[in-house]
Each structure stands twice: as C-alpha cells, then as structure tokens.
Amino acid sequence: MTAIDASPVVTRPTETASAPALRPVQEPDQTTRTTRTARALKPDPGPREHPGRLAAARTQVAARYGVTARHADLAAPQVSGTLAAAADLPRSVLEVQLGHRSVRRFLPGPLAPSVLPTLVAAAQSAPTSSNLQLWSVVAVTDPARLARIATLSGEQDHVRDAPLLLVWIADLARVRALAASRSTAVHATGYLETTMTAFLDAALAAQNAVVAAESIGLGTVYLGGVRDDPEALAAELKLPRGTAPVVGLVVGRPDPACPGRVKPRLPQAVVLHHETYDMARQLRSLGAYERRMTAFYRDEGFTGGWIGRVLTRMRGNGSLRGRERLRSALAALGMPSW
Numbered sequence: 651m652t653a654i655d656a657s658p659v660v661t662r663p664t665e666t667a668s669a670p671a672l673r674p675v676q677e678p679d680q681t682t683r684t685t686r687t688a689r690a691l692k693p694d695p696g697p698r699e700h701p702g703r704l705a706a707a708r709t710q711v712a713a714r715y716g717v718t719a720r721h722a723d724l725a726a727p728q729v730s731g732t733l734a735a736a737a738d739l740p741r742s743v744l745e746v747q748l749g750h751r752s753v754r755r756f757l758p759g760p761l762a763p764s765v766l767p768t769l770v771a772a773a774q775s776a777p778t779s780s781n782l783q784l785w786s787v788v789a790v791t792d793p794a795r796l797a798r799i800a801t802l803s804g805e806q807d808h809v810r811d812a813p814l815l816l817v818w819i820a821d822l823a824r825v826r827a828l829a830a831s832r833s834t835a836v837h838a839t840g841y842l843e844t845t846m847t848a849f850l851d852a853a854l855a856a857q858n859a860v861v862a863a864e865s866i867g868l869g870t871v872y873l874g875g876v877r878d879d880p881e882a883l884a885a886e887l888k889l890p891r892g893t894a895p896v897v898g899l900v901v902g903r904p905d906p907a908c909p910g911r912v913k914p915r916l917p918q919a920v921v922l923h924h925e926t927y928d929m930a931r932q933l934r935s936l937g938a939y940e941r942r943m944t945a946f947y948r949d950e951g952f953t954g955g956w957i958g959r960v961l962t963r964m965r966g967n968g969s970l971r972g973r974e975r976l977r978s979a980l981a982a983l984g985m986p987s988w
C-alpha cells in the first residue's frame with residue numbers, strides 16, 4: 651500500500667471523462683431560471699471515453715499525489731479522465747486567463763461528479779509556502795446550507811442557486827493537531843505572518859481552481875461575503891479552532907443567456923512599475939480608464955465609474971459589511987495573528 655490517504659473508490663475508465671463539464675449541453679429550458687427541483691432532475695449527461703490519453707493523464711495525476719500511476723484514480727478519483735478529455739479543448743491556458751469573467755447565473759442541474767476532485771487537484775497543484783499546505787476547502791451543495799450561507803454573505807442569490815460552493819479555509823488547526831499528537835509547541839501559528847501565509851496559500855489554491863474550472867467550460871464567482879461574519883460561517887461549517895474562511899467560490903455551468911462581459915482592468919502603466927514605484931505616472935494614466943469604465947458600467951445599466959466605486963467601497967464605517975472587524979474575528983476563531 652502506498653502512503654496515500656485516498657478513499658478506496660476505483661474509477662472505471664468510462665466514468666472518468668467529463669464531457670458535460672467541458673461542453674455544456676444545450677437543453678430546451680436552459681435559458682430560463684429553473685427551480686432546484688428541476689435542477690436535480692437534470693444531472694450532467696454521461697461521460698465520454700478517451701482511453702488513449704488516460705495513461706498519460708494518470709501519470710500526471712500520480713505525480714501530483716506522489717503515488718504510482720496505478721493508484722492515480724485512488725488518490726484523485728476521476729481527475730485523470732477529466733485531464734485526458736481536456737486535451738480536446740481548443741483554448742490555451744492564456745486564453746482562459748485573459749477571457750476570465752465572473753459568472754453569476756448558472757444552468758440548473760448538478761455538476762458532473764468529476765468536477766470536484768478535478769478542481770481540488772488543480773487547487774492542490776498551486777505553490778504553497780514551504781509546502782506547509784495551510785489550507786482546506788469545504789464543498790457545499792446542500793440547498794439549505796447554501797441558503798444560510800447566502801444570507802450570511804449579504805443575500806447573494808447566485809449563492810442560493812449555486813450547484814457548488816467551495817469555501818476556502820485558512821487552516822492552522824491541522825498543524826496544531828499534529829503538534830498536539832507529538833506534544834510539540836507551534837507558537838508560530840499565532841503570528842500574523844502565519845495567518846497571512848495560510849490566507850495566501852488558500853487564495854492561490856482557489857485561483858488555480860478558478861482557472862481549472864474555466865478551462866473545462868465552467869463559470870465561477872468568488873464570494874468575499876464569507877468574511878462578513880466569519881464566526882457564524884465557521885459555526886455553519888463546523889470549522890475547528892485555528893481555521894477561518896478566506897473566500898468562497900461559486901462554481902456552475904454558465905447560463906448562456908447571461909454570459910457576462912470581460913471587465914476591463916487598469917492600464918499596465920498604472921499597475922506596472924519599472925525598477926521603482928512611480929505614483930505620478932500611474933495617476934496620469936487613470937483618466938482614460940475611468941472613461942472606459944464609466945462607459946462599461948453604462949452599457950451594463952449602471953451609473954458612475956470605477957473611481958467612485960473604489961472610494962465608496964473603501965469609505966469604511968460599514969462599507970465592508972462587518973469585515974472591518976476581521977482581526978477580532980480571527981482572534982475569536984483561534985488565529986490571534988500577533
């Protein structure tokens with residue numbers, strides 16, 4: 651037995667490829683908002699086989715988990731099949747990244763079973779500080795729990811209707827449990843540096859999942875609202891002491907009726923500095939962006955531009971819906987962050 655901690659589920663090759671996640675199948679009522687009941691009646695259709703590519707995909711998955719190719723499907727069920735099928739996809743990584751847009755409307759129906767382990771494998775492939783892997787993720791699909799989390803996160807409807815919500819967790823509990831089992835002190839888990847490391851690790855993992863999801867035709871939107879009331883969310887997810895929610899990620903099949911647009915970003919002249927930081931130069935470049943974004947928001951049916959939105963958000967005094975007390979919330983959750 652190799653040193654892996656995987657559930658003993660042997661994935662048949664025919665279960666591995668995830669065609670529906672790759673190419674959402676058009677169904678008659680997909681452009682309408684349907685109920686959760688209808689969603690449950692419309693699971694992703696069956697998979698396709700890519701036996702020729704499976705061996706190479708299994709080798710890659712096996713390397714990620716440090717096991718032999720024979721154990722790849724034990725370490726990460728169904729991921730090899732998704733990886734093999736992804737070879738069919740016409741878009742490069744760069745195209746996926748530059749084509750990103752947040753998606754807040756999803757087709758009904760659960761995601762293919764291969765999606766979750768695939769996203770987690772992608773997330774675990776992200777770099778992690780000193781290989782500490784100070785993060786965990788909680789996958790939520792229960793409608794009642796999604797509804798409660800939607801409420802805790804500022805009543806965002808796309809959370810309520812999501813087929814899958816991933817809550818990324820900064821996790822110092824694991825290392826403390828290890829320390830307890832060996833009667834060792836881990837004072838550094840109380841440092842701000844360690845909290846930041848855990849938050850960074852979780853964020854990098856989450857973003858890897860975003861790119862993976864988009865690469866197989868899924869849509870995502872982050873949910874910073876999980877930090878509106880971290881203690882309540884921790885109770886909802888039964889998080890142990892020493893953990894805190896970092897960000898949520900709603901995942902689903904994009905509703906083609908609401909595709910969303912690529913949102914323009916700041917000019918590179920604003921964010922990119924050569925050798926030393928240059929405030930004057932970046933401020934000169936902001937005017938053009940403000941005009942561009944005012945037009946963008948107008949096309950979307952909103953008034954105002956980017957600068958007003960940024961300043962409103964940063965005004966404080968409640969503009970962050972409770973997140974201004976994050977430091978004390980972290981302390982209450984067992985992450986003192988000295």
Ligand SMILES: Cc1cc2nc3c(=O)[nH]c(=O)nc-3n(C[C@H](O)[C@H](O)[C@H](O)COP(=O)(O)O)c2cc1C
Nearest residue numbers: 750751752754806871872873874875897911912913
């Ligand atoms: C850390 C983080 C938290 C976010 N939280 C939310 C959220 O709670 N609700 C939401 O609708 N979008 C949320 N977003 C999505 C942003 O609003 C979105 O990425 C931004 O407006 C840029 O648009 P784009 O992703 O379509 O390019 C979040 C994004 C990030 C990175």
